[in-house]
Amino acid sequence: MPAKISFLKLSVGLALSMSVTTIYAQDHLTLWYDKPATKWVEALPIGNGRIGAMVFGGIKNDRVQFNEETLWTGYPRNYNKQGAYKYLDTIRGLLFAGKQKQAEELAGKEFMGLKSNEGNRDAWLKKVQAILQLKSNPSQPGYNDASWKTMAVPHYEGWETQGFEGMDGAVWFRYQFDLPPKWNGKDLKLDINKIADQDFTYINGVLVGSQANADARNYVIPASALKVGKNSIAILVINFTGKGGVMGYKDVSNHIGVYPVNEAVSQKLSLNGQWKYFIQDTDVPAVGQYQAAYQPFGDLNFVFDVDESAVADYRRTLDIANARATTAYTYKGTTFLREYIVSAPNQALGVHFTASRNKSISFTAELSSPHKSNNVKRVNGSTVSLEVKVKDGALNGVSYLSIRATGGLVLVKENKIVVTGADEVAAWLSANTNYRNFKDVTANPSQLALASLNKLKSKSWQQVNDAHVKEYQSYFNTFSIRLGHNNASRSTLTTDRRLNEFALNNNDPDFVALYLQYGRYLLISSSRPGTRPANLQGIWNDLLSPPWGSKYTTNINAEMNYWPSDLLNVSATQQPLFEMIRELSVSGTETAKQYYDAPGWVLHHNTDLWRGTAAINASNHGIWITGGAWLCDHLWQHYLYTQNNRFLKDTAYPLMKGAAEFFSAFLVKDPKTGYLISTPSNSPEHGGLVAGPTMDHQIIRNLFKSTIEASSILKTDEAFRKKLEVQYSQIAPNTIGRYGQLQEWMQDVDDTTDKHRHVSHLWAVYPGSEINWEQTPDMIKAARQSLLYRGDAATGWSLGWKINLWARFLDGDHTYKLIQMLLSPVKGGAGSYPNLFDAHPPFQIDGNFGGAAGIGEMLLQSHTRYIDILPALPSALPDGEVKGLKARGGFELSIKWSRGVLQAVSVKSLAGRPLQLRYKDHAVNMSTEKNRTYQFNGSLQQQ
Known part of the structure; x- marks a missing residue:
């Protein structure tokens, strides 16, 4: 080792020479792995609220996939159908008459939001x-396809998995099969199952079927179209948007294939294999969408000339105490370390390379993007840029990558940055779009991205990292938690193995604490003051067609993202949410007018970057x-x-009042009961369009009650307050049904065998508080009975909700059982991916946030007149200490317990x-002084 070496390099070498046990037994706030990520859900997330990145930690190719929060499809537009309110009374009348199907048909035709502009599909x-x-x-059959490439068919997750991310268009597929002599003269069934999203299927030049839907393809091939020996299959696949290709079956053991009509499917001749393909046309017309989708920006790849078989001591970590990912390993006697951060103060993603020997760092850095419209170009001798444009949308973005090295050589070659023989390297990436706000796309992304990069020129890595850590910890260090005693044998397991072990044996309390803190980390990293709120995947997404558009689903998921905010002392993360609510009140005012002829503002079950508020998808x-x-x-x-009170006066109350004004006008008298009810609506994603879903009434009552109280506190709007007080008492109440359950609808039609993922009618238990043990013991028992009927099994976010519900039911052991289910490896259903991302499946971040909030809810509850300490403590967590929990009323608590008993x-x-x-x-029960701290023992005697 050279005599002259930095302290940082020396510390890297010393750390890696220590035992793994020593290092990781000391660190309860680290996710770590002994191999690189090969899948996106194995990569480690970093972010500053605006820029997010997924770090793979590869040895030969280290992929850093990145996002910028404002890169979405779509454009500013009117989402509202003008004059839709003219059909409101008719829809209500049909529902009151019990004609649900007719009501849904009329609403689907006349009451949905507007889609974005459509291209000329027929002409194309x-x-x-x-x-x-x-x-x-x-x-x-005789077509010469010798120059065509091959692709694995089928591909259930779309041809995107075959390297065609973001490609829409017309693609030909060809394959040959040998017809067995015994099948000669027989009609065959061609079983392809799903194709996305239209096909024209030929056998030996004869069209045997065509469909333009998501249904299975089961075509009959007439014997006259077949011949003994080689037979040609040709499929023209048309895909306008989303996943494309010959998708086949989700169950990979079920092959696509052919077999004789009227004979057993077990005789099927498999057609799985390498098919030839030809891309005919990718210039597809625009497809109308109700709302926009969040987009990836690009990939930063660092390519190394390394023999992976000679690498030792590989470690990949995510340090959530400092918001830093690392990759470290030893290669031919040299220890290498890469550190990754996304700085909020400096608005850039940074990667720092060090080594235990000088002149050891060499690599090539490349920028790329899945967007069809992208361009990488040289800026100067150490900088390249990536320009992207979203297909059929208004947004474009620019990213700059600049590299500074100590020692060695840096040059740009073929639009890639090549580093040779450096001692130390800092790579900085900035990214911006032309988005200003949901009505304005006139920002200059190049200017903004370049400005961030220029500010870094005079700063060392250490200066940037120090500022990054200080800013991040101003949020993160407001709270700490320890559960159980230090278990070195658990702490030394890699996080993926620890996840496996926890699912089998829950004797790892510290893993629960880590999961809670990871939820706080993810929220801080995806939602900072001045940014946009965390979406369905926080800020991380690698797909041009992400699940559910990675939007804001407001019938549970967007709200669940912020359940931990106040309780777990990261309140500042809500500022983007509050700003989005303000923006939604603007667009929602027009929706209230056009659909309900009502004042105030309204939002349906989804929104996006452009703040659409009209109904989408289906009635x-x-x-x-x-x-x-x-x-x-x-x-x-x-x-x-x-x-x-300033927040209440200036921000909260005006928005609450506007929403209450809408519902004051919207509620209608039920002709059968005389109650005020909500209609048309639904119990989220369950039971169709109805009159009077229980969840609606719970939420509206909650809104009226809080608006009444806020008005009283602020001493304003007395007449409106009195109007709400009258209406509040007239809203249809919660009702207990014939099975002892809390009814989901006004009618007693709940099915005890129904296992639906949404438990909407339990909203008043959590996150609401109308149903509680103090004031409504019979009703909370009925709510618990409803959840018992629904069962424990659920999607990831639903598990997160149920965890909080069981905590409110004060059943700590049942709550913990569901935590264990959430912290289980994904095996076709809900659980957690290796990087601890929540699995719906696929990935949705709301389960992370719901789970974190639920762990906190076991330790402290403040939704009734009391602040309850350890209200749902499970037997699996007999010992612990938590500092920084927040309670309603303006209190911050620290709690310590041992052997299941409160200590202080x-x-x-x-x-x-x-x-x-x-x-x-x-x-x-006592009065308090502002900013004074009070100490109590385990019997709540003041010390």
Whole structure:
């Protein structure tokens, strides 16, 4: 080793010479792995609220996939159908008459939002099919396809998995099979199952079938089209958007194939294999969409000349205490370390390369993007840029990659940055788009991205990293948690193995603490003041057609993202959510007018970057009107936690009032019961379009109650307050059904065998508080009975919701059982991926946030008049200490317990409000002084 070496390099070498046990037994805030990520859900997430990245930590090729939060499809537009309210009374009348199907049909035709502009699909299809007029064309058996490439068929997740991410268009596939002599003269069934999304299927030049839907393809091949020996299959696949190709079966053991009609499917001749393909046309017309989709930006790849078989001591980590990922290994006697951060103060992604020997760092850095419209070019001798444009949308983006090295050589060659023989290297990547706000796309992305990069020129890696850590820890270090005693044997397991072990044996309390802190880390990393809110995948997405558009689903998922915010002391992460609510109130005002002829504002079950508020997708689940009212509860809860009257006056109350004005006008008298009810609506994604779903009434009552209270606190709008008080008492109440369950609808039609993932009618238990053990014991028992009928099995986010519900039911052991289910490896159903991302499946981040909030809810609850200490402590967590939990009323608590018994409580009064504290049979009622801390023992005796 050279005599002259930096302390950092020396520390790397020393750390890697230590035992793994020593290193990781000391660190309870680290995810770590002993191999690189090969899948996206194995990579490690970093982010600053605006830029997100997934770090793979590869040895020969280290992929860093990155996002910028404002890169979406779509453009500013009007989402609302003008004058739709003219059909409102008719739809209501049909529902009151019990004609649900007719109501859904009319609503689907006249009451949905507008789609974006459509291209001329018929003209394009005509152009594509003109190839069939040629004498020699791809449908013919003798067509010369020798120059065609091959692709594995089928591909259930789409041809995107075969390297064609983002490709839409017309693609020909060809394959040959030998017809067994015994099948000669027989009609055959061609079983291809799914094709996305239209096909024209030929056998020996004869068209045997064509469909333009998502249904299975089971075509009959007439014997006259077949011959003994080689037979040609040619399929023209048309894909306008999303996944494309011959998808086949999700169950890979079930092959596509052919077999004689009227004979057993077991006789099927498999057609799985390498098919030849030819891309005919990718210039597809625009497809109308109700709402936009979040997009990936690009990939940064570092390519190394390394013999992987000679690598030792590989470690890949995510340090959530410092918001830093690392990759480290030893190669031919040299220890290499890469550190990855996304700095909020400097608005850039950074990668730092060091080594234990000078002149050891050599690699090539490349930028690329899945967007069809992208361009990489040289800027100067150490900088390249990536320009992208979203297909059929208004947004474009620019990213700059600049590399600074100490020692060695840096040059740009073929639009790639080549580093040779450096001692130390810092790579900086900035990224911006032309998005200003949901109505304005006139920003200059190049100017913004370049400005971030220029600010880094005079700063060392250490300076940038120090500022990054200080800013991040200002959010993260407000809270700490320890569960159980240090278990070195568990701590030394890689995180993926630890996940496996926890699913089998839950004797790893510290893993639960890590999961909670990981949820806080993800929220801070995807939602900072001044950014956009965390979407369905936070800020991380690698697909041009992500699941559910990676939008904001406001019938549970977007709200669940922020359940941990106040309770787990990361309140500042809600600022982007509050700003989005303000923007939604603007677009929602027009939706309220056009669809309901009502004042105020309304939001249905989804929104996007452009703040669409109209109903989308289908009338049986898209027409759900309480998204805005639910979001308003986040405003009210934040006030309850902080007691900030300025926030209530300037931000929360005006938005709450606007939502309440809408529902004051929207509610209608039920002709059978006389109650005020919500209609048309649905119990989210369950049961179709109805009159009077229980969840709606719970949320509307909650909105009215909080608006009434806020109005009283602010001493304003007395007449409106009194109007809401009258209407509040007239809303249809919660009802217990014939099975002892809380009814999901006004009618007693719940099915005890129904296992639906949504448990919407339990909203008033959590996140609401109308149903609780203090005031409504019979109703909370009925709610618990409903959840018992639904069962424990669920999608990932649904598990997150159920965890919080069982905590509110005060059943700690049942709560912990569901935590163990959430922290289980994904095996076709819900659980956690190796990087601990929540699996719906696929990945949705709401389960991470819901699970983190649920762990906190076991330790402290404050939704009734009392602050309850350890209300749902499970037997699996007998020992622990938590500092920084927040409670409603403006309190911050630290709690310590041992052998399942409370030892001490510290309460800081942040607002000087009266304190009502309870632990089991012990209770304290006392006045407090602002900013004073009070100490109590396990019996709540003040110390």
